[in-house]
Amino acid sequence: MKGAYIHPLPIRIWHWINAFIVIMLIITGIQMRMPYISIFESYRNVVLLHKYFGYAMTLSFLFWFFFYLITGGFKKHYLLRLKDIKAIPEQAKYYMFGIFRARKNPHTPTGDNKFNPMQKITYAAIMLIFTPVIAFTGILFSDILYFFAWINALGGLRVLDAIHVMSAYIFVFYLIVHLYMSTLGKRFYSHIKSMITGYED
Amino acid sequence: MIYKTLKKAICLCVIIATFIFYYDFLCYSAIPDDDCLGCHEKFTGFNHGKANCNRCHNDITSLPHDERLKKPVCSTCHKTVEEDCKKGIHNFKKIKCMDCHNTHFLNKDKKTCIQCHNDVTHRKLPAKEKHLKAIECLGCHGIAETGHINIQIDTGKKDIVKFKEIDRDGNNLIDYIEWDNLLSLINKELKEKAELKKYYEIKTKNPHTVNKRPASCNACHGEDGLFKHARLAVKGKKTMEIKVDPKIFIHELPSIEDYKKTIHGKKGVTCSDCHLSDRPVGDKVCIRCHEDIYNVYKKTVHAKEGATKCTDCHNPHKIKTYKELSTTDRVMVCARCHKDYIEKHKWLPHTVLHFKYLECSSCHSPESKKGMLFNFAEKDEKGTKALFYMDFEKIFGSKTDIAYLIDANSDNIISIDELISFVNNLRRKHDKEVVITSSIVVTEVHHDYSEKNLKSKVCSACHLIDAPFYKYMYIAIPQKDGKLFIPVKGTVLSAIPTSIFIDLCIIGETKINHEDIKAFLSADLKEKPRVLRELGFKLIDFMGITIIFFILAGIFVHILLRITVKK
Numbered sequence: 059m060k061g062a063y064i065h066p067l068p069i070r071i072w073h074w075i076n077a078f079i080v081i082m083l084i085i086t087g088i089q090m091r092m093p094y095i096s097i098f099e100s101y102r103n104v105v106l107l108h109k110y111f112g113y114a115m116t117l118s119f120l121f122w123f124f125f126y127l128i129t130g131g132f133k134k135h136y137l138l139r140l141k142d143i144k145a146i147p148e149q150a151k152y153y154m155f156g157i158f159r160a161r162k163n164p165h166t167p168t169g170d171n172k173f174n175p176m177q178k179i180t181y182a183a184i185m186l187i188f189t190p191v192i193a194f195t196g197i198l199f200s201d202i203l204y205f206f207a208w209i210n211a212l213g214g215l216r217v218l219d220a221i222h223v224m225s226a227y228i229f230v231f232y233l234i235v236h237l238y239m240s241t242l243g244k245r246f247y248s249h250i251k252s253m254i255t256g257y258e259d
Numbered sequence: 260m261i262y263k264t265l266k267k268a269i270c271l272c273v274i275i276a277t278f279i280f281y282y283d284f285l286c287y288s289a290i291p292d293d294d295c296l297g298c299h300e301k302f303t304g305f306n307h308g309k310a311n312c313n314r315c316h317n318d319i320t321s322l323p324h325d326e327r328l329k330k331p332v333c334s335t336c337h338k339t340v341e342e343d344c345k346k347g348i349h350n351f352k353k354i355k356c357m358d359c360h361n362t363h364f365l366n367k368d369k370k371t372c373i374q375c376h377n378d379v380t381h382r383k384l385p386a387k388e389k390h391l392k393a394i395e396c397l398g399c400h401g402i403a404e405t406g407h408i409n410i411q412i413d414t415g416k417k418d419i420v421k422f423k424e425i426d427r428d429g430n431n432l433i434d435y436i437e438w439d440n441l442l443s444l445i446n447k448e449l450k451e452k453a454e455l456k457k458y459y460e461i462k463t464k465n466p467h468t469v470n471k472r473p474a475s476c477n478a479c480h481g482e483d484g485l486f487k488h489a490r491l492a493v494k495g496k497k498t499m500e501i502k503v504d505p506k507i508f509i510h511e512l513p514s515i516e517d518y519k520k521t522i523h524g525k526k527g528v529t530c531s532d533c534h535l536s537d538r539p540v541g542d543k544v545c546i547r548c549h550e551d552i553y554n555v556y557k558k559t560v561h562a563k564e565g566a567t568k569c570t571d572c573h574n575p576h577k578i579k580t581y582k583e584l585s586t587t588d589r590v591m592v593c594a595r596c597h598k599d600y601i602e603k604h605k606w607l608p609h610t611v612l613h614f615k616y617l618e619c620s621s622c623h624s625p626e627s628k629k630g631m632l633f634n635f636a637e638k639d640e641k642g643t644k645a646l647f648y649m650d651f652e653k654i655f656g657s658k659t660d661i662a663y664l665i666d667a668n669s670d671n672i673i674s675i676d677e678l679i680s681f682v683n684n685l686r687r688k689h690d691k692e693v694v695i696t697s698s699i700v701v702t703e704v705h706h707d708y709s710e711k712n713l714k715s716k717v718c719s720a721c722h723l724i725d726a727p728f729y730k731y732m733y734i735a736i737p738q739k740d741g742k743l744f745i746p747v748k749g750t751v752l753s754a755i756p757t758s759i760f761i762d763l764c765i766i767g768e769t770k771i772n773h774e775d776i777k778a779f780l781s782a783d784l785k786e787k788p789r790v791l792r793e794l795g796f797k798l799i800d801f802m803g804i805t806i807i808f809f810i811l812a813g814i815f816v817h818i819l820l821r822i823t824v825k826k
Contacts, residue, residue: 094723231810
């Protein structure tokens with residue numbers, strides 16, 4: 059039996075494109091940060107790839123942002139209501155204990171409310187705080203001389219670098235957890251399948 | 260009573276006004292011009308401003324006049340001109356006004372300098388043709404007040420240049436580096452060498468004071484030269500204008516006083532040691548002292564192809580110790596010939612930015628020793644300006660040993676704490692914000708620059724923890740005669756607060772290695788916070804990777820529990 063239709067087509071397409079962009083950014087980012095790890099042959103190409111994927115991520119973010127803004131998705135899926143806050147301990151308890159005993163997930167995703175409260179907080183932090191921060195700092199890095207006054211106002215190159223890299227680490231933390239948690243559906247592939255077909259099992 | 264006074268005053272005014280109105284007529288028009296021209300036909304249509312015949316020939320009171328008349332005196336009207344002339348060589352040579360000016364027809368037969376001085380050789384003038392073509396006689400032989408250079412480049416109907424892109428630092432002034440970049444860009448787009456028109460405009464105080472001895476070279480080529488402004492106009496579809504640094508076109512020459520301050524001067528090299536004859540100084544002269552360097556150099560492409568001799572790169576009159584040259588100065592040495600260096604390095608991401616902090620020999624002379632150099636500077640809205648000895652003298656007085664102030668524990672190496680406390684001290688005493696700027700420089704030069712087309716184009720030569728310059732870091736302290744370089748502790752780079760150390764971020768300095776961790780673990784409990792502080796930005800990667808391990812461990816435990824508990 060098909061479950062609820064929770065991921066509309068544009069969001070599914072955006073998700074996989076964005077996933078590819080983020081993974082490429084992380085791979086190139088690792089080589090830029092740790093040049094002794096040679097993933098691509100030329101460091102220069104790595105720098106350029108990172109730059110262009112960075113621009114792509116900015117566009118991808120803008121698409122996501124305006125899509126949700128126009129379709130009212132922020133209110134439906136991201137707004138943290140009082141009952142959501144109250145439901146956090148129960149959700150956490152499920153991930154830490156209930157899941158091992160095959161208990162039912164306290165949150166059932168629907169087309170009008172697809173995220174559980176912990177997802178809401180995490181996704182909102184990633185998409186509304188860290189993505190804009192990393193994209194903005196990345197754009198400043200794209201032409202340091204051109205944005206020199208901005209960079210100086212922020213406290214210089216090293217501060218900019220620190221902000222960008224710390225946000226990048228948060229992306230990596232998030233990605234690892236996100237990838238693992240995508241296997242915590244009814245079956246281990248349920249969530250992944252729903253991101254392809256749109257229907258949750 | 261009041262009416263009477265007023266009446267008198269008005270009458271007086273009317274009389275004075277009438278007198279002034281007829282003054283010309285009364286004084287000078289005793290004889291009308293037409294009466295004069297009746298006999299002196301050849302002066303018909305004469306032109307000397309508003310003056311008529313009788314104004315100069317003022318000893319004629321009635322016609323017919325005496326046969327012998329007094330010679331008109333120009334200074335009756337042109338008093339200041341006469342004074343100006345007296346100051347110059349023309350008065351000494353008894354040159355009269357009429358020798359240059361046709362007094363009856365001012366616009367006719369006006370003499371130019373060359374009409375009398377057509378045999379001047381200017382034998383001693385260096386770059387004679389260039390100078391004589393560019394500058395008019397009075398530029399050197401008059402009393403010059405201001406100089407201005409107008410440069411024009413015609414790019415046809417193309418709009419090639421965007422000054423926003425060329426003027427990378429946004430100061431609305433094209434400097435050395437930007438100029439070379441601009442030229443190579445235009446030449447590339449036009450596919451030929453762009454025609455450059457330069458006009459050197461000199462405003463003289465007056466054209467009548469002419470000196471035999473020309474202005475000294477230093478008048479233009481000195482530190483405070485005449486040409487203070489230059490403006491470039493690029494003509495494409497639209498004409499765009501921007502200010503240019505005039506020193507690009509008028510190179511600074513040293514004076515003997517300056518020479519005494521150079522390393523040659525200090526070591527007692529006299530003029531005649533190098534200038535054995537009036538012929539230009541060749542490499543042989545330099546070899547007499549610098550044989551070791553020449554032995555390396557003679558095997559290189561530069562020497563083999565006869566492209567450059569020593570003096571092409573090193574100005575022997577201005578020679579500073581290599582350490583004293585800034586990165587830009589060092590790049591400029593090469594850029595005099597390799598003008599298209601920015602274009603050639605387009606493959607390098609952030610090309611212009613790299614050249615702000617790197618010199619050519621960092622890559623093209625692999626055997627040179629590289630180091631990192633820190634300088635004190637003051638910061639304002641416009642950017643940073645290096646602090647000189649004068650500034651330090653003003654702050655601390657001339658008797659204070661600044662090196663001793665920085666290196667508080669006198670161990671001949673500067674630690675992070677010593678640096679921070681010195682900068683804070685400076686900030687308290689100086690009214691501007693003091694910061695530390697940095698660049699990567701060659702500290703010991705190996706004269707083989709043959710390395711070109713670096714096929715590998717390895718970025719990791721610098722962007723890695725074991726990049727050579729991290730081992731040799733110095734802080735430059737301006738002294739009365741030169742600079743003092745004190746080594747800086749290697750850990751400093753990742754730990755100086757961002758407000759002090761502002762503009763350099765390579766990647767290697769933020770890498771933590773096992774030595775750092777070992778140092779942290781082996782430190783006493785009291786010392787631990789200090790060691791942690793010294794790690795500075797290195798902590799980001801350390802914390803990041805540690806957290807990743809914890810997350811992975813957490814996931815691993817979660818998977819294990821999912822498998823085991825369910826069973």
